[in-house]
Amino acid sequence: MSVDIVSFAVFAGAMVATPGPANMVLLSAGAGFGLRASMPFVIGVALSKQAIIWPVGLGLMTAATAAPGLFLALKYLSAAYIIYLAWRIASARIVPAAGVTTPPSFWSGLIVHPLNPKAWALVTAGFSNFVAPGTPALPATLAIAATLLGLQLVLHPLWCAAGALIAQRIAGTRAERGLMIVLALLTVASVAFVLWKGV
Numbered sequence: 001m002s003v004d005i006v007s008f009a010v011f012a013g014a015m016v017a018t019p020g021p022a023n024m025v026l027l028s029a030g031a032g033f034g035l036r037a038s039m040p041f042v043i044g045v046a047l048s049k050q051a052i053i054w055p056v057g058l059g060l061m062t063a064a065t066a067a068p069g070l071f072l073a074l075k076y077l078s079a080a081y082i083i084y085l086a087w088r089i090a091s092a093r094i095v096p097a098a099g100v101t102t103p104p105s106f107w108s109g110l111i112v113h114p115l116n117p118k119a120w121a122l123v124t125a126g127f128s129n130f131v132a133p134g135t136p137a138l139p140a141t142l143a144i145a146a147t148l149l150g151l152q153l154v155l156h157p158l159w160c161a162a163g164a165l166i167a168q169r170i171a172g173t174r175a176e177r178g179l180m181i182v183l184a185l186l187t188v189a190s191v192a193f194v195l196w197k198g199v
Contacts, residue, residue: 002132003143009151012126014189016151020118023159025104030163033103038160044109046152050145051114052123057141077124083188123148 016023022045029038113119123144131140170176 002135003140004130008130013151015122016155021116022112026159027163030160035161037103040106041104041109042156042160044106045112046156048110048113053145056123058137
């Protein structure tokens with residue numbers, strides 16, 4: 001199996017740790033309900049990425065064997081899209097949950113990543129940049145899936161736990177804009193790492 005797990009973990013860790021639709025929802029859940037009440041939702045969100053990884057992994061790896069240039073094209077397309085998301089992150093604002101009386105459910109969490117363009121870009125970038133063409137699909141997909149799940153089980157609860165603190169302390173202040181710019185720059189840095197790595 002030829003999967004650069006260490007480099008993928010660095011890239012994916014940066015991507016999972018930076019803002020996107022899922023992390024903004026986790027932040028809002030934490031702000032509105034706290035970590036304990038939101039844990040079923042957090043677990044649902046973490047598991048929901050698996051619904052993207054397996055179909056993409058098995059299909060992409062098979063397609064890449066037939067069309068080796070596919071990985072190179074996907075590498076630059078996914079990098080361009082993630083840079084676009086970073087630009088969106090820089091102008092985003094933290095909005096705590098308001099007017100909602102119950103925390104989101106586990107089942108609500110299961111639909112987050114399939115509807116999340118950042119998740120699709122991350123998974124595609126993972127396979128096209130850190131898995132060598134010709135690698136068998138099943139072990140490559142298993143490696144990507146396990147790495148992402150491990151990162152999410154650590155980082156998603158942190159976003160949720162930090163939600164209340166961040167929302168209460170810096171929402172609507174000058175520090176909020178600075179935080180979002182720093183997180184956007186980290187996202188761009190993760191893309192630069194992928195392009196520099198040249199997998």
